[in-house]
Amino acid sequence: xxxxxxxxxxxxxxxxxxxxxxxxxxxxxxxxxxxxxxxxxxxxxxxxxxxxxxxxxxxxxxxxxxxxxxxxxxxxxxxxxxxxxxxxxxxxxxxx
Numbered sequence: 711x712x713x714x715x716x717x718x719x720x721x722x723x724x725x726x727x728x729x730x731x732x733x734x735x736x737x738x739x740x741x742x743x744x745x746x747x748x749x750x751x752x753x754x755x756x757x758x759x760x761x762x763x764x765x766x767x768x769x770x771x772x773x774x775x776x777x778x779x780x781x782x783x784x785x786x787x788x789x790x791x792x793x794x795x796x797x798x799x800x801x802x803x804x805x806x
Contacts, residue, residue: 754799763792 766789773782 756796756799759792759796763789763796766792 766785770782770785770789773779773785
């Protein structure tokens, strides 16, 4: 029962967050991408994940120079995952 209540609480919080952040497509500004979300639009700031990806790639280079190839590999994998997500968001916005 306790697990069900916590799952319901997380689901409700997530749903509420999505509904609160949903904005009309015309509200998108420069550096942001509008993404369809069940009858509405969700505005996503694309520049923020791009910066995060660039920071991770810079950290990976630094880790390589420090002799930490496994940590550098993890940082590059995280950056690649962010880049894939950015591409998905842009593609979804273009298919609206």
